[in-house]
Amino acid sequence: MKTKLTTLKRALTGLCGLYCSWAVASSSLVELDDTQLSATQGQALLSLSYISPHDQYNLETRRAGGDSSIGFYKLGLEANVEINANVRKLQLGCGGLNGINGCDIDIDNLALSGLKTDANGNMLPMTSDERAASSAQLSNPFIEFAIKSPDQASLREVVGLRLSAEKVVGLLTAGTNNTEANGINSLSGYLKINGYGNxxxxxxxxxxxxxxxxxxxxxxxxxxxxxxxxxxxxxxxxxxxxxxxxxxxxxxxxxFQINNAVVSGTRMTAANVxxxxxxxxxxxxxxxxxxxxxxxxxxxxxxxxxxxxxxxxxxxxxxxxxxxxxFSEGLGYIHNLPISSAMYLGLQNKQLRWPGAEEVANPGWWLSLQDTVNLGDISPxxxxxxxxxxxxxxxxxxxxxxxxxxxxxxxxxxxxxxxxxxxxxxxxxxxxxxxxxxxxxxxNLILDTQNVTPNCYGGMRFC
Incomplete structure (x- = not known):
């Protein structure tokens, strides 16, 4: 009986402590009027924004040949997200809008991890264990919709969707070895490349x-x-x-030197730089x-x-x-992409320039890196x-x-x-x-420094 009373006493004491703490906190809250609320600053976990067809920041309506009836709705996460991921087979847009033969994006053994750099931002090599223990950093990821005729309910239509982040820092690799073409089979998207070599x-x-x-x-x-x-x-x-x-x-x-060479197109199999x-x-x-x-x-x-x-x-x-x-370099010979850039993966049913993007995305799936990718030493x-x-x-x-x-x-x-x-x-x-x-x-040259470091613990090539 004594044991039961002791247990009950502890439970009541805990409930009282919880209630009393809430009561004290409630009694200290102060009501704010509209003026005071407007002067208060804070940060929410989620953010919502809208760019109307008439907004000066609407790059689609301002470009030559653009659609003046498209607005953009954005839902963002105000946070830094860490990710380490391996995808054995990534295929998007196979058949459909861009033809029945092939895929908009087709990549084997895709891996995303952290990036190791020196004081000047140059990529440093990592061991497999170091890479597997690291994480790519996604700053303020968001999802955005492109809506045609957003102010007319009867005509409103979704014409595009993109998954993006204001900045991604990490190492993106494709394939498992550097002795033959493998990894990127086809790619639709946009990127700029820097590199050097002998x-x-x-x-x-x-x-x-x-x-x-x-x-x-x-x-x-x-x-x-x-x-x-x-x-x-x-x-x-x-x-x-x-x-x-x-x-x-x-x-x-x-x-030799490569400076800001643009690689852009639909279902590309080679980069011409x-x-x-x-x-x-x-x-x-x-x-x-x-x-x-x-x-x-x-x-x-x-x-x-x-x-x-x-x-x-x-x-x-x-x-x-x-x-x-x-260089007409098959994409299967490019395995390492060190990323420090705004980045998005988009799907659109027509040519579309997303807010903040340098390029016009083609119809279908589209992968875009906004800042220059420094491949470093790419000597044959x-x-x-x-x-x-x-x-x-x-x-x-x-x-x-x-x-x-x-x-x-x-x-x-x-x-x-x-x-x-x-x-x-x-x-x-x-x-x-x-x-x-x-x-x-x-x-189609084999590049000396494009060896793939597995994003795995142990001796596995891909996991």
Whole structure:
């Protein structure tokens, strides 16, 4: 009996304490009038906002070709949300609006985790355990509806929906390995890319194929010239001449830079981005080989020595040539996207510019990153064959050799050497290619730093 009374006493005491505390708190509450309420500031967990079709912040109605009847309703969560997630297969918009073949978004082995950076914001490597223990940060996530004719109940229509956050900080990866295309199969969306790297080119031989012909001039008006004497005698050098062996071009390392390259479209399978590469000084010596030469007119000296076909060896360098690189990189070769950006996943039945967005989203599912994604070092793993640019190089070199400071000047001694089948060896001042560039097209390169760190504990590749 004593035990029961003790238990009852404790229960009554607890209830009394709860009631008494509430009563004391209630008695201390002060009623506020409207003026006092309007002057009071606070923060709610949920926020609601509306942008009307006539609002100055309505980017859809203000853009050329936009729909002036669309308003936006937004429900936001005023909080920071942490998330670590793995999705084995993400497919959105398969068939339907954009055609029966394919999906708007199709990604295998998608993982979202925290991001490790240095003091300058550059991504640092993580172990699998570090990544699995981290979380991406979503600041103020929200859901937003695009409503056509929002002020007319009979005509009101939902034309778009997006899930978004004011900022997402984390590492988004796709795929499981960097040895073959895997991960992103197709993507509809918008992002800007920064990156840098070093393209290691393979050695080659210039002047052995059609198109690798240097059309230029030489100064044959030497003392003792009796025929074919011309300060601008036309000649061709390279392919097509029996005495041609070509010029050896050594392997080089060319640094390149990608600045704010925009990747945008529906059901993309590749990212087409441009980069500028600085080609190192190219040495050409008499040990590099020889170009067969044919003069347009036969040149004679002293009326005795006549030459039209010969070969030439050069001692010079080619400096300050740049390359415009067009990367057509399959999205399956891009695995790591470090994110620090406003981000949204939208679905719309027409082209639509969401509030705050830089781009116009295409119909269907659409993934957008508003701030530039810094991919960091994206050097190709393997050597790059640049022989496809040799015809462009031949044309540029031919024009440069027409300039007086680089022009090949033939002497009577050169004529004698050519006559006795010794060819011509000329020293030319370094050829400055400042302002000249060649175009290089590269496709589906394995990138050296795009290895995937699993977002799993232990040794699993995906979990």
């Amino acid at each position: 393209a290691k080119t393979s050695a080659g031989v210039f002047g052995l194929k059609p198109g690798e012909v240097v059309n230029t001039v030489a100064d044959t008006a030497f003392l003792g010239c009796t025929s074919g004497c011309d300060k601008n005698a036309g000649l061709t050098a390279g392919y097509g001449n029996a005495k041609n062996t070509g010029l050896k071009i050594p392997a080089m390392t060319a640094p 441009g980069a500028i590469a600085q080609i190192p000084s190219i040495p050409i010596t008499d040990q590099s080989g020889q170009l067969g030469v044919r003069l347009n007119s036969r040149v004679c000296g002293l009326g005795l020595i006549c030459v039209q076909d010969t070969f030439i060896k050069l001692n010079t360098t080619v400096d300050n040539l740049t390359a415009n690189i067009n 793993r393997d050597q790059v064959d640049i022989s496809s640019v040799y015809p462009q190089f031949a044309q540029i070199l031919g024009e440069k050799l027409k300039e007086d400071q680089y022009k090949i000047k033939v002497s009577i001694i050169n004529g004698l050497q050519a006559f006795f089948q010794q060819g011509i060896t000329k020293n030319i001042s370094p050829i400055n290619m400042q302002g000249e560039s060649v175009n290089i097209a590269l496709k």
